[in-house]
Amino acid sequence: xxxxxxxxxxxxxxxxxxxxxxxxxxxxxxxxxxxxxxxxxxxxxxxxxxxxxxxxxxxxxxxxxxxxxxxxxxxxxxxxxxxxxxxxxxxxxxxxxxxxxxxxxxxxxxxxxx
Numbered sequence: 001x002x003x004x005x006x007x008x009x010x011x012x013x014x015x016x017x018x019x020x021x022x023x024x025x026x027x028x029x030x031x032x033x034x035x036x037x038x039x040x041x042x043x044x045x046x047x048x049x050x051x052x053x054x055x056x057x058x059x060x061x062x063x064x065x066x067x068x069x070x071x072x073x074x075x076x077x078x079x080x081x082x083x084x085x086x087x088x089x090x091x092x093x094x095x096x097x098x099x100x101x102x103x104x105x106x107x108x109x110x111x112x113x114x
Contacts, residue, residue, distance in 0.1 A: 002093050003113065005101035009090055012083045014067045020087070022060035027084075027091045035097070035112040042102075042109040045085045056080075 012020070030048040034041075049061060054077065056062045064083045068076035085108055092099050098114040 001095060001098055002089075002101050003098045006103070006108075007093060007101075009093055010086045012064075012086050014071075015063060019060065019063045023063065023084075023087055024091055026060045027088050028095070031088075031091060031095065039112060042104075042111045044107045044109045045081060045088045046107060048088070049084060 015023070027048070031043075034043050034048060049056060049059075053059070056065060061080070061084060064080035064087075065076050067083075068079040073079045088110075089101075089108065092101070092110050097112055099110045100113050101108060101110050103109070
């Protein structure tokens, strides 16, 4: 749950309920791993899902890129990242643990506080 900071949520369209559920479960696992291994550090979607596999091949996240690619977006990576950020915020908001959030460097960041 978000206890400090902006808690506004937005729905992401264009996914089946199964696809969204798979992405939520995948991101929840990533959040658990981050909190276990980097307890006092801020994180963002970029920290969890960026780097070598930023196209998200072979993960449930690829459905976001495919959606924007199929819509003919100029940069499906950026658009998929925005959608992924909103889904991550939903995951954090529904988590039983407490998180703080802030906007920094034009992205939303989170930190587990309890």
